[in-house]
Amino acid sequence: xxxxxxxxxxxxxxxxxxxxxxxxxxxxxxxxxxxxxxxxxxxxxxxxxxxxxxxxxxxxxxxxxxxxxxxxxxxxxxxxxxxxxxxxxxxxxxxxxxxxxxxxxxxxxxxxxxxxxxxxxxxxxxxxxxxxxxxxx
Amino acid sequence: xxxxxxxxxxxxxxxxxxxxxxxxxxxxxxxxxxxxxxxxxxxxxxxxxxxxxxxxxxxxxxxxxxxxxxxxxxxxxxxxxxxxxxxxxxxxxxxxxxxxxxxxxxxxxxxxxxxxxxxxxxxxxxxxxxxxxxxxxxxxxxxxxxxxxxxxxxxxxxxxxxxxxxxxxxxxxxxxxxxxxxxxxxxxxxxxxxxxxxxxxxxxxxxxxxxxxxxxxxxxxxxxxxxxxxxxxxxxxxxxxxxxxxxxxxxxxxxxxxxxxxxxxxxxxxxxxxxxxxxxxxxxxxxxxxxxxxxxxxxxxxxxxxxxxxxxxxxxxxxxxxxxxxxxxxxxxxxxxxxxxxxxxxxxxxxxxxxxxxxxxxxxxxxxxxxxxxxxxxxxxxxxxxxxxxxxxxxxxxxxxxxxxxxxxxxxxxxxxxxxxxxxxxxxxxxxxxxxxxxxxxx
Numbered sequence: 001x002x003x004x005x006x007x008x009x010x011x012x013x014x015x016x017x018x019x020x021x022x023x024x025x026x027x028x029x030x031x032x033x034x035x036x037x038x039x040x041x042x043x044x045x046x047x048x049x050x051x052x053x054x055x056x057x058x059x060x061x062x063x064x065x066x067x068x069x070x071x072x073x074x075x076x077x078x079x080x081x082x083x084x085x086x087x088x089x090x091x092x093x094x095x096x097x098x099x100x101x102x103x104x105x106x107x108x109x110x111x112x113x114x115x116x117x118x119x120x121x122x123x124x125x126x127x128x129x130x131x132x133x134x135x136x137x
Numbered sequence: 138x139x140x141x142x143x144x145x146x147x148x149x150x151x152x153x154x155x156x157x158x159x160x161x162x163x164x165x166x167x168x169x170x171x172x173x174x175x176x177x178x179x180x181x182x183x184x185x186x187x188x189x190x191x192x193x194x195x196x197x198x199x200x201x202x203x204x205x206x207x208x209x210x211x212x213x214x215x216x217x218x219x220x221x222x223x224x225x226x227x228x229x230x231x232x233x234x235x236x237x238x239x240x241x242x243x244x245x246x247x248x249x250x251x252x253x254x255x256x257x258x259x260x261x262x263x264x265x266x267x268x269x270x271x272x273x274x275x276x277x278x279x280x281x282x283x284x285x286x287x288x289x290x291x292x293x294x295x296x297x298x299x300x301x302x303x304x305x306x307x308x309x310x311x312x313x314x315x316x317x318x319x320x321x322x323x324x325x326x327x328x329x330x331x332x333x334x335x336x337x338x339x340x341x342x343x344x345x346x347x348x349x350x351x352x353x354x355x356x357x358x359x360x361x362x363x364x365x366x367x368x369x370x371x372x373x374x375x376x377x378x379x380x381x382x383x384x385x386x387x388x389x390x391x392x393x394x395x396x397x398x399x400x401x402x403x404x405x406x407x408x409x410x411x412x413x414x415x416x417x418x419x420x421x422x423x424x425x426x427x428x429x430x431x432x433x434x435x436x437x438x439x440x441x442x443x444x445x446x447x448x449x450x451x452x453x454x455x456x457x458x459x460x461x462x463x464x465x466x467x468x469x470x471x472x473x474x475x476x477x478x479x480x481x482x483x484x485x486x487x488x489x490x491x492x493x494x495x496x497x498x499x500x501x502x503x504x505x506x507x508x509x510x511x512x513x514x515x516x517x518x519x520x521x522x523x524x525x526x527x528x529x530x531x532x533x534x535x536x537x538x539x540x541x542x543x544x545x546x547x548x549x550x551x552x553x554x555x556x557x558x559x560x561x562x563x564x565x566x567x568x569x570x571x572x573x574x575x576x577x578x579x580x
Contacts, residue, residue, distance in 0.1 A: 074182040077191055081138055084195060085202035 140178050141201050142208075143528055146171070147556050149563055155199050156559045158528040158551075159207060161459045162197035163563065166190050208527075212516050215531055218461025219468055219511070225266045226274040226471040228484055229259070229292065231285025233476045237314045238352045241379070241411045241428070244488040245419035246280055251288040255478040258497035260295055267299060270470070272306040277331065278473075278484060283317035285476065286325075293329035308332060311372075314349065315361045323368035333373040336365055340378070340387040341394060348384065362398060369403040376404055378442065381411040381428045385438045389445045401450035408442040410435040416540045417489040436550035440557055447561075456562050457529035457551050466510050466535050482510040483536045510535065526552035 143158035153171040156163045166174065166187070173184040177191065178200055194200045201207065234248035263273065273296060277289055293309065300307035307330055315336030323334070338361055339348045346356030365374055376395065378388055388408065395401070410432070413425045430438060443453045465471040466483040473481040475488070478497040486492030494506040515521040515532020524530075530549035532538065537547035551558055 074177055074184060074186050077186060077188045078138070078177070078182060080188075081191055081195055081200065082202075085138060085200075085205075 138178060138195075138200050139203050139205075140175075141199050143525055144199050145525065145555050145559055147560055147563070149560065154559065154563050155194065155197070156456070157197050157199045158525060159211070159459060160198040161456070161529070162199075163456075163559070164190075164193050164197050164199060165563075208516070208522060211528055211531070214459075214461050215516070216462075221461075221468065221470055222269065223271040224274065224470060225263075225270045225272070226276070226465060226468070227259075227263075228276040228278050228465055228471075228473040229282075229289075230278050230280055230474065230476045230487055231282045231289045231292075233280040233488055234284055235279055235281040235314065236284060236316055236351055237281065237349050237357065238354075239349050239421065241348070241381070241413070241422050241425045243412075243414040243417070243420050243422040243485055244280065245417055246488060249280075249476040250285050251292075251476045251478075255474075255476070255497060256288055256292055256295075258478055259292065259474060260299070262497060262500065263296065263299060266470075267303040267305050270305060272308070273300055274307075275309040277309060277311040277313075278487070279313070280476065280487075281314055281317070282311055283313055283322065286317070286322065290325060290329060293331070297330060310334070314357075315364050316351070316357050318364045318368055320364075320367040320371065323371040327371050331372065333375065334368065335375045335377055336361065337377045337379060338362075338365075338391060338395075340384045341390045344384050344387045345391075348379075362394070365395075365404065366398055366400065369400060374404045376400075376406045378406065378408050379411045380408050380435060380438050380442070381425075381430055383428050385430065388438075388442050392442075392446055392449055392451065396449040396451070402452070405452040405454075406442075406446045407454050408435075408439045410439075410546065412537065412546050414485060414540070417486075417491070420488070432545040432548065432550070433553055436553040439550055440554055440561065444561060456558060457526075457549055459528045460531055463531045463533065464535070467513050467532075469511060482507065485534075485536050509539075513538070524548075524552055525555055 141157055141159055145156045145158070147154050147156075148168055148171070151168050152165050153168050154163055154165050170187060170190060173186050174190065174194070176184050177186045178194075191200070229251070231251045232249065233244070233246055234250070235242075235244075235246050267273065275293075275296065279285075282289055296309075297307055299305075309329065309331045310333040311326065311331050312335045315334075315338070318334060318336065326334070337349065338358070339345045342356065342358040345358040345361075349357055351357055365376065368374060378391060380388060392406065395404070395406070411425070411429055412422070413429050414420065414422045417423065446453045462468050464483075465473060473484055473487060474497065475481060475493070479493045480495040480497065480500060481487055481489075481492055482494055483492070492506070494510075495502045513532070513535040515527070515535075515538075518532065518538070521527055521532050526549045529551055533547040533549055535547070538544055
């Protein structure tokens with residue numbers, strides 16, 4: 001697990017477990033954003049402009065409370081949602097519960113550092129295997 | 138469509154939040170959208186709703202299909218994770234003996250170090266498993282694991298070498314009383330892939346020293362504070378504070394002492410409930426019942442503790458996440474290994490001869506003592522089936538469900554403080570980060 005000070009070329013930060021880690025300010029700042037995501041806040045109230053999170057927020061749902069897109073009534077929304085729910089075949093999402101593994105990427109505006117965070121059941125083990133040097137044949 | 142049975146709605150000023158326990162996600166919306174959205178979900182197409190918000194609610198599983206049986210989906214999740222064949226996990230007791238003498242300890246401890254024969258048997262078991270798993274995890278436990286440091290280090294070296302050769306990921310953690318956890322020892326552990334340590338401190342000096350003295354009676358607070366301060370940059374340290382009626386009012390002062398030592402932001406803290414386990418009459422806890430908090434009382438104290446810790450800048454637990462089979466006791470591929478090679482399924486049963494399910498010498502061996510854990514079924518419990526906390530607790534502590542005179546100690550406090558916990562996280566979003574909920578076992 002990264003202690004926040006490693007020199008990985010990926011600039012990776014693997015956050016797992018309940019344990020606090022001392023991290024540099026830049027990484028701590030990124031953790032604040034990422035942890036907000038990990039905690040399940042999918043709304044648009046993360047003050048993107050204030051926290052310079054736009055690259056990370058690109059995949060986030062649009063801020064709620066905006067006017068409904070023109071032409072999409074409650075009835076049309078219902079039809080779309082019902083069709084989507086009917087098409088769901090794997091309601092579990094993952095073997096360990098919660099969301100499947102998710103990759104969150106973003107370039108920090110201030111440092112130019114890439115942050116790649118892989119989160120989900122078994123993510124840490126997956127990451128360790130993925131980054132392990134391959135044996136030469 | 139219908140609403141998930143695991144939704145909790147709460148208003149906070151101009152904003153309404155919906156937390157869904159099945160997904161662990163929280164969706165916010167303007168308060169003005171609350172009633173139109175709920176009416177839409179209930180079938181009213183005359184309201185004006187925000188389609189993007191509805192999409193988000195579906196994504197967060199706050200809205201599910203009419204035919205969705207969420208209870209059955211949770212059961213599938215439980216069963217699938219219970220049988221996780223890709224991961225082998227061991228809780229190992231290098232020493233059942235402990236240098237502390239705590240009046241509420243649930244273990245009937247006596248000096249017993251894990252010896253070479255047990256080490257050989259344990260490595261044989263690991264060798265059998267490695268070809269079939271992707272990861273090996275170890276929790277070093279006690280007694281006091283650092284009393285058995287020699288075998289801990291030796292086993293670690295062997296585990297790492299074997300995992301490396303087999304292409305299996307390896308990671309370890311330790312639950313320790315912290316008295317022997319000096320910086321040099323922490324470095325030895327870190328070199329052996331021990332990434333995290335849980336240390337228990339029960340209050341300010343005079344309170345802690347009364348509750349967690351050395352076997353000879355001398356206090357341990359000063360040494361623990363020095364150790365935690367020294368190792369916080371080497372290991373990820375979490376301080377656990379065991380609460381009961383004797384110290385619950387002193388926890389804020391402990392947090393202030395830890396903060397004054399510069400530990401805020403460097404360590405995590407969490408509160409745990411002292412439970413007077415009476416199943417093993419030889420354990421000190423069997424005589425401690427009068428000092429324990431009720432589960433409701435503890436849930437309230439935990440809330441106050443967490444808020445106080447967050448105010449001081451400590452990393453605290455976030456909302457409990459959705460989980461599968463919740464602990465070693467009910468998972469197929471996990472065992473607890475005692476210092477003499479005896480095998481248990483639950484850390485709370487260590488040292489109790491009645492709960493030994495086998496021995497490394499002749500493991501695996503079928504028997505009823507194992508099956509009682511692996512057939513434990515929270516979905517057969519009427520309270521669990523109707524509980525909003527089921528996705529995050531999955532029946533909670535099986536051992537307490539089977540043995541405790543107060544079965545609600547099996548439950549997550551999320552059951553008792555659902556709205557308060559969600560509100561704390563929601564309103565604390567602009568404060569210090571909240572990481573995952575504590576998972577380490579008791580000490």
